[in-house]
Amino acid sequence: MAYWLLKTEPEIDWSWDDQVKQGVEPWDGIRNYQARNNMQLMKKGDKAFFYHSGKDKCVMGIVTIHREEYPDPEDEKGVFVLVDVKTDRALKTPVTLSEIKATPSLSEMPLVKHTRLSVQPVDAKSWKTICKMGGIKP
DNA sequence: GCCAACGTTGGC
DNA sequence: GCCAACGTTGGC
Numbered sequence: 502m503a504y505w506l507l508k509t510e511p512e513i514d515w516s517w518d519d520q521v522k523q524g525v526e527p528w529d530g531i532r533n534y535q536a537r538n539n540m541q542l543m544k545k546g547d548k549a550f551f552y553h554s555g556k557d558k559c560v561m562g563i564v565t566i567h568r569e570e571y572p573d574p575e576d577e578k579g580v581f582v583l584v585d586v587k588t589d590r591a592l593k594t595p596v597t598l599s600e601i602k603a604t605p606s607l608s609e610m611p612l613v614k615h616t617r618l619s620v621q622p623v624d625a626k627s628w629k630t631i632c633k634m635g636g637i638k639p
Numbered sequence: 640g641c642c643a644a645c646g647t648t649g650g651c
Numbered sequence: 652g653c654c655a656a657c658g659t660t661g662g663c
Contacts, residue, residue, distance in 0.1 A: 533646075555661070555662090558661090558662075617645065
């Protein structure tokens with residue numbers, strides 16, 4: 502099983518609260534090839550951190566991949582895809598970007614190094630670390 | 640609100 | 652196929 506991190510802008514686009522209310526939701530609007538490539542690698546049952554960019558800048562919770570890639574109906578060229586994600590659970594305490602930056606073992610994360618990549622992989626070790634920082638069991 | 644990073648577009 | 656111009660993201 503693989504781990505991922507999905508970014509969203511809570512005020513403008515989609516927030517953790519929305520996700521909790523909705524349960525299952527297509528992850529849409531991705532218009533970046535690297536992000537798309539990562540989405541195409543996702544398998545049902547993979548887990549992903551749900552990250553708030555913008556004002557909050559923190560990992561809020563965990564979602565699971567509920568449906569693997571399928572064509573984005575909004576994309577008339579047919580090059581971009583969607584996956585459906587399902588709410589798993591919230592972190593007890595959100596883990597902020599500044600905490601992540603202050604943690605040496607997490608400093609290689611794309612979140613820190615490639616700030617603009619909105620769909621990115623997370624290695625198993627970082628996953629555990631962030632879960633622990635968030636007060637939950639991986 | 641600014642700006643750095645970086646991806647995309649379009650002219651050649 | 653290169654590269655300048657432009658647009659967008661996201662942290663500060």
